[in-house]
Structure formats: C-alpha cells, structure tokens
Amino acid sequence: MxxxxxxxxxxxxxxxxxxxxxxxxxxxxxxxxxxxxxxxxxxxxxxxxxxxxxxxxxxxxxxxxxxxxxxxxxxxxxxxxxxxxxxxxxxxxxxxxxxxxxxxxxxxxxxxxxxPEGVAPPAAMSLLGTTGATAYLGLVHVGKPKPGDALVISGAAGATGSLVGQLGKLAGCRVIGIAGGAEKCAWLTQELGFDGAIDYKSENVRSRLRDLCPKGIDVFWDNVGGEILNDALARLSVGARVVICGGISRYNFDARDPSQMPPGPRNYFNVVFTGATIQGFLLGHYEREIPLAEARLLDWIRKGDLKFxxxxxxxxxxxxxxxxxxxxxxxxxxxxxxxxxx
Amino acid sequence: MxxxxxxxxxxxxxxxxxxxxxxxxxxxxxxxxxxxxxxxxxxxxxxxxxxxxxxxxxxxxxxxxxxxxxxxxxxxxxxxxxxxxxxxxxxxxxxxxxxxxxxxxxxxxxxxxxxPEGVAPPAAMSLLGTTGATAYLGLVHVGKPKPGDALVISGAAGATGSLVGQLGKLAGCRVIGIAGGAEKCAWLTQELGFDGAIDYKSENVRSRLRDLCPKGIDVFWDNVGGEILNDALARLSVGARVVICGGISRYNFDARDPSQMPPGPRNYFNVVFTGATIQGFLLGHYEREIPLAEARLLDWIRKGDLKFxxxxxxxxxxxxxxxxxxxxxxxxxxxxxxxxxx
CATH class of the missing domain: 3.90.180.10 (Medium-chain alcohol dehydrogenases, catalytic domain)
Known part of the structure; x- marks a missing residue:
C-alpha cells in the first residue's frame, strides 16, 4: 500500500x-x-x-x-x-x-x-502550530496589549503579522499594519478589520506613523528590522513594548561576522525618554504555554473570529x-x- | 548680610x-x-x-x-x-x-x-540625589538583579556606574566594570570590590567579556552606547536585561536629524535568541519611588557600605x-x- x-x-x-x-x-x-x-x-x-x-x-x-x-x-x-x-x-x-x-x-x-476536528490543513498551518503560538504568546507575554493601545505591526500581511493584528483587535487595540503594496494593505483594512495600513513601498512610513498614531505607538510588533523598526522607535509612547519577532531585512547578512551586519536601529536611545522595552520573542522559551495558546486560538477559529x-x-x-x-x-x-x- | x-x-x-x-x-x-x-x-x-x-x-x-x-x-x-x-x-x-x-x-x-544628618555634600551628591536614585531604581526596576547574576556596567567609574556596581554586589551579583584606563579599573576592583574590570582603551572588550562572563551577561547597564553596547549585546544570556541609562558616545550628534545619528547596535537581534529585554530608564518615570530609594541608600551610607x-x-x-x-x-x-x- x-x-x-x-x-x-x-x-x-x-x-x-x-x-x-x-x-x-x-x-x-x-x-x-x-x-x-x-x-x-x-x-x-x-x-x-x-x-x-x-x-x-x-x-x-x-x-x-x-x-x-x-x-x-x-x-x-x-x-x-x-x-x-x-x-x-x-x-x-x-x-x-x-x-x-x-x-x-x-x-x-x-x-x-x-x-483539531473540523480545522482544515491550511487553517491549521496559518492559525495554529508555530505561527499561531508565536502570534498569541508573543503578543500576550511580550507585547502586553491593553484596550485602547495603538498596536503597529511590520510584515503585517504575513502569516504571523496578520494574526497578531487580529488578536490585537480582540484585545481592544487600535491596529495599524505595515505591508508592501496596495493589495495587501486593502486586505488588512477591508478583510481583517485593521484600523489602518501603511504601504511601505509607496508611502513615507515615518510620517504616516505620525498621522496614524498621534499619541505614539504603544506596542510595536517587528518582523522586519531595518528602517521600518527605526521609524517605529521614533514614535514610541511612554512605556511602549517593542516585540522583536523577526528581521527579514537582515537574513541575507553573515551573522558570524558582526561587522558585516547592517546597522542597528539608530533610534534605540528613545527607550530612555519613553522607558520603553525592546524584547525578543522565541517560541522555544514558551513551550509550556503552547497548549493554552492553541486552546484559545481554537475557540476563536471555531467562532469564525480569525481569518487567514x-x-x-x-x-x-x-x-x-x-x-x-x-x-x-x-x-x-x-x-x-x-x-x-x- | x-x-x-x-x-x-x-x-x-x-x-x-x-x-x-x-x-x-x-x-x-x-x-x-x-x-x-x-x-x-x-x-x-x-x-x-x-x-x-x-x-x-x-x-x-x-x-x-x-x-x-x-x-x-x-x-x-x-x-x-x-x-x-x-x-x-x-x-x-x-x-x-x-x-x-x-x-x-x-x-x-x-x-x-x-x-540627611551626617552626610557631607560630596557624599550626598555622589550617592543620593539623582545619581543615587537613578542607580538604585534603574537597577531594581529595570535591571532586576538576582544573586549570582553577571552584571556588567559601561562607564563603570562614573558616578552612576560605580554606584550601580556596588549595589549589584549588595544584591549578590558578580560585577564587571568597563572603564577607560588602568587607574579607573584598579579602583573598581581594589576599592569598590568589583569582580573584574575591562579597560576599553587597551583591551578588546568583546573577547574580555567572553572570558569574564562565560555564561553570558545577565544584566547590562549601559551609560555609553556605541560599540561597547554592541559588544555586550553579543554576550547576553537567556532572559538578560539591558538597562539603557545613558549614551555618552551619542551626545555630540544631532538628534533632530536621525540620519545624522550614529548607527544603532547591530547585535540588537540577539534579543530574539535570548528573549532578552532592552529597556530605557528615566528617573522622571519613577518619582514616587525616590523616597524609598533614598532611605535604602542612606542606610548603606551610614553603615559605610557605599564608597564614592x-x-x-x-x-x-x-x-x-x-x-x-x-x-x-x-x-x-x-x-x-x-x-x-x-
């Protein structure tokens, strides 16, 4: 057979x-x-x-x-x-x-x-597994969203970013996504219910963040690094949390030789004026929390609250x-x- | 009169x-x-x-x-x-x-x-006031030292750094200071009881940190920024806390024009692999805690536990x-x- x-x-x-x-x-x-x-x-x-x-x-x-x-x-x-x-x-x-x-x-x-019963493979791979657990646990444990917070996500149309944004809406945040291209941005606002989207390919991220987050960014979820992270650090609110989840702009450099790596975010020093926190997230450090994350996500999936x-x-x-x-x-x-x- | x-x-x-x-x-x-x-x-x-x-x-x-x-x-x-x-x-x-x-x-x-009674002006200015409160509250609230932690301090022979190191010893940490010149380094280890010192003017900070912190840095207190911060970020332990208190290497650049600022730390992305936290400290955010800090410091000053x-x-x-x-x-x-x- x-x-x-x-x-x-x-x-x-x-x-x-x-x-x-x-x-x-x-x-x-x-x-x-x-x-x-x-x-x-x-x-x-x-x-x-x-x-x-x-x-x-x-x-x-x-x-x-x-x-x-x-x-x-x-x-x-x-x-x-x-x-x-x-x-x-x-x-x-x-x-x-x-x-x-x-x-x-x-x-x-x-x-x-x-x-889980009734969850087809594409939904399971998009909303559960490592993608789901990363979005849920990273947001809850590192992003620590509060209702009314301005949550900004880079790489927002990706698997993790789009789920982080939807979880942010469930947590009562105002959610802004940064993505590349009008089609992705329209999906974020029209399908996923994001409150705003910034097309980094055609818009000035720094000035758009100023317009969309007039009181500053409370939670920034970063999948990208580089200038987008730097622009976000310029707009942090007092007590903001920055979740470093990925750095797609860095993955083609040689991490063995630090002098080859691209520069870090010049604006890191704004954490002093804001008391903000920049913290990394690696799923491996949260193994014991994964079953809870899956259970929560599954409830929302079954209610139809999460799209992918x-x-x-x-x-x-x-x-x-x-x-x-x-x-x-x-x-x-x-x-x-x-x-x-x- | x-x-x-x-x-x-x-x-x-x-x-x-x-x-x-x-x-x-x-x-x-x-x-x-x-x-x-x-x-x-x-x-x-x-x-x-x-x-x-x-x-x-x-x-x-x-x-x-x-x-x-x-x-x-x-x-x-x-x-x-x-x-x-x-x-x-x-x-x-x-x-x-x-x-x-x-x-x-x-x-x-x-x-x-x-x-306070019996505290002469130079001691008050070195160990109390904004210097004392910054060292105590920044270390306690952001650095969160635990006994046995490796605590590394840049600008360690300065007013804040030398006090942070002594408070770290009181908290049971192994304390390493980074300072400029043999005289300052000798003062840290021989007078203040630091466990080690690195002379950034004559030593390779990166390799010395590897030798002195074989299990990584648990708490890094930064007064300097630049390459010293970057070298420290390369050596973080899992769950490390980085306290950004100052950035003396940055103060001659124009913060109004971000493109003029020196690069940020290339190694910031190590927070992903370590789950480490980089957080700024500004005394103004901790006003209500200052009386407690002063009372603690005063006890140690009167017992002769703090030098300056x-x-x-x-x-x-x-x-x-x-x-x-x-x-x-x-x-x-x-x-x-x-x-x-x-």
Missing part, C-alpha cells in the same frame, strides 16, 4: 551572508523504512514555510538543533498517517509536525499532533522556490506548498 | 550636533531679590554635573522642561540656606536641589531637600569646563564644582 521510495530535499550548502540559491538544496529519493514501535508513517500533504528556516540552514544562530549538510531540509507540515505503531495515532489521522521536506516520513508519533490567507503553491519540486520567495516579499499570507492528497 | 548681586552662567547657544563650546555659556551678574513667602535664599556650595545637561541645552529630547537661550544654565547642587520664608527650612540648613549655575539663588523651598570618588574642581568660573570635561572621560568619579563655603 505504501510507496517503496520517497522524495526529499536535502541541505546542500549553508547560505551564510547571501540570499538562498537553488543549489543550496539537493533533490534525492530514498527508501521508506517500516515504522518502529512508537513511530508512524506519514504521507505529506502540505509543507509550511518560514524565514527562520534559512537561519536553520546557516546553523549560526541559536534557533534549534544543528542542521548538517546532507540532512533532510527541516520544516513543518501537515500529513496523513498511513501506518501507526503508536497508540495515540491511527491510520487516516491528519497530523501536524516537523515532517521536513519529504513526501513521506517515518517519525516518532510524539512529534505529531492530530489536527493561504498562499498555496503546488508540487513537491517547488519547495526551494517557495522558501526563497519569502525573502522577496512574494507571498501574500501564509506560504505553503501542497505536496499530496490524502 | 547677603550679597547684593550674584554670579550666574546663562545658556548662550544650543550645542546640537556638535561638542559643547565655551561660547555656549555666557557669564553674567544679576541682583539678588528678596525671597517671597514659601521661598528661600540659598548660597551655592557645590554644583553637580551630568551629561544629560547637554541634552537640556539642546532642547531636543524629552528630558525636562524646555530651556530658553538666556536662561540660567540648569543643574543641581548643594547650598546653605541664608534666609527662609518657609516653615520647612531654616537658615544654616544644607540643602540639595535644582539650584542652577549661580552662586546664590532664590527658589521655592519645596524644590529643596535638607541633606568625588572629582572636585574649585571656582564658579570653571562650571562650563567641568561640564565639557564629562564628554572627554576626563572625570574620575562624580564631577562636582566647589563654588563657596558655608
């Missing part, structure tokens, strides 16, 4: 200090082994893409376990269980987990989570291109790749 | 985007008026100097009430009450307050605080030079100017 071999993408080179190249990935086929006790054989349905995956390949920063050249490219996805040798999983279950870039995987059942946009490409062969596209702002919503049918 | 005129220094120009010049100050003499009800006539004994005074003159940042050209140069000091028309003060009282650069001042008694070094110049005519010297690292300990005798 199962295929005898499976397809996979392996890490072929470390993209340190430069953009990703197609040659950083190597296509391969490999046999499918039988699951051992406690393991399951999963057929991949979707792969999920995140900018942090480039950092994993670089193996420089402290994100996760080291990736070796020749390893299957790490990444999360959704699959269907074909065979299970674990009491917690049955054939036919839809599961989410660190499947990696392969169309079949034998892996510990403990690393797989059954999708899935940017779905098709075909396992396009996995490298799907990841590379993230760094060009090509995706609109959560980037995912449809790999197979249940 | 009182002089008929008094000497004063006025603000003559705004030193924006450049170092201070002697011509930024104008010497003048003016009549002494009689105190009104609720006021006191004070004879200045000492003036106190702080890098923030340059920012006050620039009138750019949000530090305090605007200073106008022609105003008496603002600043704090210690004086003796010559006449009082307020029930809370008596002639002969030693008082601390925002006297400004003048050798006599008529001012509201409510702005003056009587020095007063860098005392003499002569009212040297006030501009005393302030300018701060920006050249010329002072060793709290810079003050002796203006008169009681």
């Amino acid at each position: 199962t295929a005898q071999t499976h397809r996979q993408w392996r890490v072929a080179a470390r993209p340190i200090g430069r953009p990703l190249l197609a040659s950083d990935f190597e296509y391969a086929e490999a046999p499918i082994r039988e699951p051992d006790e406690g393991e399951a054989l999963v057929k991949t349905l979707y792969l999920s893409f995140d900018p942090a995956q480039k950092s994993w390949m670089e193996n420089v920063a402290g994100y996760r376990d080291p990736v070796q050249i020749g390893d299957v490219m790490p990444g999360r996805g959704v699959g269907v269980v074909l065979e299970s040798r674990d009491g917690g999983l049955r054939a036919g279950d839809l599961v989410e987990g660190p499947i990696g870039w392969r169309d079949h995987a034998v892996m510990p059942a403990s690393e797989l989570k059954v999708l 946009k899935a940017d779905v490409r098709e075909g396992f062969e396009h996995a490298p291109a799907a990841l590379m596209g993230l760094f060009e702002g090509g995706n609109f919503g959560k980037q995912m790749l449809k790999v197979g049918e249940p | 009182t002089a008929q005129t008094h000497r004063q220094w006025r603000v003559a120009a705004r030193p924006i985007g450049r170092p201070l010049l002697a011509s930024d100050f104008e010497y003048a003499e003016a009549p002494i008026r009689e105190p009104d009800e609720g006021e006191a006539l004070v004879k200045t004994l000492y003036l106190s100097f702080d890098p923030a005074q340059k920012s006050w003159m620039e009138n750019v940042a949000g530090y305090r009430d605007p200073v106008q050209i022609g105003d008496v140069m603002p600043g704090r000091g210690v004086g003796v009450v010559l006449e009082s028309r307020d029930g809370g003060l008596r002639a002969g009282d030693l008082v601390e307050g925002p006297i400004g650069w003048r050798d006599h001042a008529v001012m509201p008694a409510s702005e003056l605080k009587v020095l 070094k007063a860098d005392v110049r003499e002569g009212f005519e040297h006030a501009p030079a005393a302030l300018m010297g701060l920006f050249e690292g010329g002072n060793f300990g709290k810079q003050m100017l002796k203006v008169g005798e009681p």
Whole structure:
C-alpha cells in the first residue's frame, strides 16, 4: 500500500551572508523504512514555510538543533498517517509536525499532533502550530496589549503579522499594519478589520506613523528590522513594548561576522525618554504555554473570529522556490506548498 | 548680610550636533531679590554635573522642561540656606536641589531637600540625589538583579556606574566594570570590590567579556552606547536585561536629524535568541519611588557600605569646563564644582 521510495530535499550548502540559491538544496529519493514501535508513517500533504528556516540552514544562530549538510531540509507540515505503531495515532489521522521536506516520513508519533476536528490543513498551518503560538504568546507575554493601545505591526500581511493584528483587535487595540503594496494593505483594512495600513513601498512610513498614531505607538510588533523598526522607535509612547519577532531585512547578512551586519536601529536611545522595552520573542522559551495558546486560538477559529490567507503553491519540486520567495516579499499570507492528497 | 548681586552662567547657544563650546555659556551678574513667602535664599556650595545637561541645552529630547537661550544654565547642587520664608527650612540648613549655575539663588523651598544628618555634600551628591536614585531604581526596576547574576556596567567609574556596581554586589551579583584606563579599573576592583574590570582603551572588550562572563551577561547597564553596547549585546544570556541609562558616545550628534545619528547596535537581534529585554530608564518615570530609594541608600551610607570618588574642581568660573570635561572621560568619579563655603 505504501510507496517503496520517497522524495526529499536535502541541505546542500549553508547560505551564510547571501540570499538562498537553488543549489543550496539537493533533490534525492530514498527508501521508506517500516515504522518502529512508537513511530508512524506519514504521507505529506502540505509543507509550511518560514524565514527562520534559512537561519536553520546557516546553523549560526541559536534557533534549534544543528542542521548538517546532507540532512533532510527541516520544516513543518501537515500529513496523513498511513501506518501507526503508536497508540495515540491511527491510520487516516491528519497530523501536524516537523515532517521536513519529504513526501513521506517515518517519525516518532510524539512529534505529531492530530489536527483539531473540523480545522482544515491550511487553517491549521496559518492559525495554529508555530505561527499561531508565536502570534498569541508573543503578543500576550511580550507585547502586553491593553484596550485602547495603538498596536503597529511590520510584515503585517504575513502569516504571523496578520494574526497578531487580529488578536490585537480582540484585545481592544487600535491596529495599524505595515505591508508592501496596495493589495495587501486593502486586505488588512477591508478583510481583517485593521484600523489602518501603511504601504511601505509607496508611502513615507515615518510620517504616516505620525498621522496614524498621534499619541505614539504603544506596542510595536517587528518582523522586519531595518528602517521600518527605526521609524517605529521614533514614535514610541511612554512605556511602549517593542516585540522583536523577526528581521527579514537582515537574513541575507553573515551573522558570524558582526561587522558585516547592517546597522542597528539608530533610534534605540528613545527607550530612555519613553522607558520603553525592546524584547525578543522565541517560541522555544514558551513551550509550556503552547497548549493554552492553541486552546484559545481554537475557540476563536471555531467562532469564525480569525481569518487567514493561504498562499498555496503546488508540487513537491517547488519547495526551494517557495522558501526563497519569502525573502522577496512574494507571498501574500501564509506560504505553503501542497505536496499530496490524502 | 547677603550679597547684593550674584554670579550666574546663562545658556548662550544650543550645542546640537556638535561638542559643547565655551561660547555656549555666557557669564553674567544679576541682583539678588528678596525671597517671597514659601521661598528661600540659598548660597551655592557645590554644583553637580551630568551629561544629560547637554541634552537640556539642546532642547531636543524629552528630558525636562524646555530651556530658553538666556536662561540660567540648569543643574543641581548643594547650598546653605541664608534666609527662609518657609516653615520647612531654616537658615544654616544644607540643602540639595535644582539650584542652577549661580552662586546664590532664590527658589521655592519645596524644590529643596535638607541633606540627611551626617552626610557631607560630596557624599550626598555622589550617592543620593539623582545619581543615587537613578542607580538604585534603574537597577531594581529595570535591571532586576538576582544573586549570582553577571552584571556588567559601561562607564563603570562614573558616578552612576560605580554606584550601580556596588549595589549589584549588595544584591549578590558578580560585577564587571568597563572603564577607560588602568587607574579607573584598579579602583573598581581594589576599592569598590568589583569582580573584574575591562579597560576599553587597551583591551578588546568583546573577547574580555567572553572570558569574564562565560555564561553570558545577565544584566547590562549601559551609560555609553556605541560599540561597547554592541559588544555586550553579543554576550547576553537567556532572559538578560539591558538597562539603557545613558549614551555618552551619542551626545555630540544631532538628534533632530536621525540620519545624522550614529548607527544603532547591530547585535540588537540577539534579543530574539535570548528573549532578552532592552529597556530605557528615566528617573522622571519613577518619582514616587525616590523616597524609598533614598532611605535604602542612606542606610548603606551610614553603615559605610557605599564608597564614592568625588572629582572636585574649585571656582564658579570653571562650571562650563567641568561640564565639557564629562564628554572627554576626563572625570574620575562624580564631577562636582566647589563654588563657596558655608
């Protein structure tokens, strides 16, 4: 019943200090082994893409376990269980987990989570999993939003940013998104209920922030870094919280050699006049909180309170291109790749 | 009994985007008026100097009430009450307050605080007042030191830095100071009990921090900014707290024009991997906590637990030079100017 071999993408080179190249990935086929006790054989349905995956390949920063050249490219996805040798999983279950870039995987059942009843894979990948937990826990624990706060988000039309904004609305904030292009900005205000949007490609971010946040920014969620972060730091209110979640503008520099890195935000010193806080968020530091986050998100999903946009490409062969596209702002919503049918 | 005129220094120009010049100050003499009800006539004994005074003159940042050209140069000091028309003060009282650069001042008694019994003016100016409250409240509320933490301080031989280090020792931290020159470093380790010192003029700060903080920096207190801040951000532990108190390396740039400001810390993004916090401290946000801070500090002063070094110049005519010297690292300990005798 199962295929005898499976397809996979392996890490072929470390993209340190430069953009990703197609040659950083190597296509391969490999046999499918039988699951051992406690393991399951999963057929991949979707792969999920995140900018942090480039950092994993670089193996420089402290994100996760080291990736070796020749390893299957790490990444999360959704699959269907074909065979299970674990009491917690049955054939036919839809599961989410660190499947990696392969169309079949034998892996510990403990690393797989059954999708909640009634939540389709694109919704689960956009609103639950690491995206959902990052948005919820980062906003709650680091952003600490209060009703009436002005919450500004960079990379607002991305998977994390668009969810942070919707959670901010649920928390009673006035939400402003910064995104690239009129279409993304219209989606934020017309579909997601953001109170305002700034198109960084055609507008002056600094002056628009002044107009849209006349009393200053209370919470700034940063996925971008660079000049957008710097412009936001110029507008902080007293006691503001800045959540550093990502820095897409920095990912093509060589973090091993600090002199190669782009400058930091000149306006950091405004934290003195405002008593503001700049704090990083890494999901790994909040493992114990994830079940609570998932439960809250699931309630809202079932009530229809959370929207998402899935940017779905098709075909396992396009996995490298799907990841590379993230760094060009090509995706609109959560980037995912449809790999197979249940 | 009182002089008929008094000497004063006025603000003559705004030193924006450049170092201070002697011509930024104008010497003048003016009549002494009689105190009104609720006021006191004070004879200045000492003036106190702080890098923030340059920012006050620039009138750019949000530090305090605007200073106008022609105003008496603002600043704090210690004086003796010559006449009082307020029930809370008596002639002969030693008082601390925002006297400004003048050798006599008529001012509201409510702005003056009587020095605690047995604490001489140099000790009061070094360990109490704004210096003491900044060190205590910034460390407690932003640095949040725990026993065993590695606490690193830049500008460690200055008035605030040397007190922060001693308070860190009282809190059970391992304390490392960064200062300029062997003499200052020896003072930190041999007199103040710091566990280590780094001479930024002759040593590689980055590699010395690696040696002295093998498990990372838990609390970093920054008075300097620039490359020293950047080097510290490269060494943060998980959950580290960075207190931005000052940025002496930045004070000669033009804050009105962000493009003129020096780059921010490239390594700010390490807060993601560490979940660390970078927070500013401004004493004005903690007004209500100041009495508690003073009471704690006074206990330690009376027990002899806190040391200080007063860098005392003499002569009212040297006030501009005393302030300018701060920006050249010329002072060793709290810079003050002796203006008169009681």
